Amino acid sequence: MADNISKKTYAAKGLFIALMTLTCILIAGGLLFFWWVQGTGLSSIHPALPGIAGGLLALLAGLILAGTVLLMLTTLLGKDIPGTRLLRGAVIRLLLPVIEFLGKLAGIPRDTIRQSFIAMNNSLVAARKIRLKSDRILILLPHCLQFVDCDIKVTGDINRCVRCDRCDIAGLARLAEKYRIDISVATGGTLARKVIMEKRPKLVVAVACEGDLTSGIRDCYPLPVLGVLNDRPFGPCYNTSVDLERIEEAIRSVLA
Numbered sequence: 566m567a568d569n570i571s572k573k574t575y576a577a578k579g580l581f582i583a584l585m586t587l588t589c590i591l592i593a594g595g596l597l598f599f600w601w602v603q604g605t606g607l608s609s610i611h612p613a614l615p616g617i618a619g620g621l622l623a624l625l626a627g628l629i630l631a632g633t634v635l636l637m638l639t640t641l642l643g644k645d646i647p648g649t650r651l652l653r654g655a656v657i658r659l660l661l662p663v664i665e666f667l668g669k670l671a672g673i674p675r676d677t678i679r680q681s682f683i684a685m686n687n688s689l690v691a692a693r694k695i696r697l698k699s700d701r702i703l704i705l706l707p708h709c710l711q712f713v714d715c716d717i718k719v720t721g722d723i724n725r726c727v728r729c730d731r732c733d734i735a736g737l738a739r740l741a742e743k744y745r746i747d748i749s750v751a752t753g754g755t756l757a758r759k760v761i762m763e764k765r766p767k768l769v770v771a772v773a774c775e776g777d778l779t780s781g782i783r784d785c786y787p788l789p790v791l792g793v794l795n796d797r798p799f800g801p802c803y804n805t806s807v808d809l810e811r812i813e814e815a816i817r818s819v820l821a
């Protein structure tokens with residue numbers, strides 16, 4: 566089912582794959598160009614040095630390109646190819662800022678790149694075919710899902726919600742009850758990290774905007790996160806909503 570989440574965002578995923586491939590070709594090309602420019606100077610230290618440095622840099626460039634192909638295959642085939650978990654880390658930690666920078670130069674909005682990154686991340690998590698007991702899964706929600714005039718404090722305990730259905734918190738609380746899954750509302754990244762430290766889940770289904778989901782996925786690594794974007798009909802951080810079907814899909818895809 567997480568495959569379905571990925572398929573729905575197939576086009577978005579394609580953008581990230583294209584940018585990632587371009588970034589890796591540029592890095593690999595840059596490494597070889599650096600060697601070509603600096604290589605002759607190395608021979609004054611030792612005649613064998615240009616060859617050794619060239620071999621090492623060619624190996625590094627080859628590894629970068631091979632890693633890109635592996636990630637593409639994992640995403641497109643939906644199969645967990647050995648090594649891609651580490652590569653997911655490399656993309657999250659190292660490549661994403663470069664990809665965002667290149668996308669900006671190409672005039673692609675940052676949120677579009679982040680949507681694409683989240684889709685790619687979901688594909689890589691789905692490819693692992695993780696199956697967990699309900700008590701190892703955590704649903705993490707942003708506070709902006711709560712109706713702004715509701716006086717009930719749902720951070721800390723979502724079960725205080727009296728299910729009046731003026732916002733999606735009610736439906737999400739019912740969903741968590743139905744599958745007996747831990748669910749928390751966090752007011753920010755610090756509280757989200759605290760909740761994760763306390764509950765120690767094996768997988769997080771997270772709802773947020775592009776920016777918060779991207780930083781959440783990065784902060785949680787290597788913990789797998791399935792990201793679902795919220796809808797913001799009234800603008801950012803105000804009475805947002807989420808497609809409950811997509812949350813249920815994500816839960817069912819990882820539930821043993």
Ligand code: SF4
Pocket residue numbers: 711712715716717719726727728729730731732733734735
């Ligand atoms: S559904 Fe829950 S959180 Fe939302 S307004 Fe009603 S009581 Fe408040």
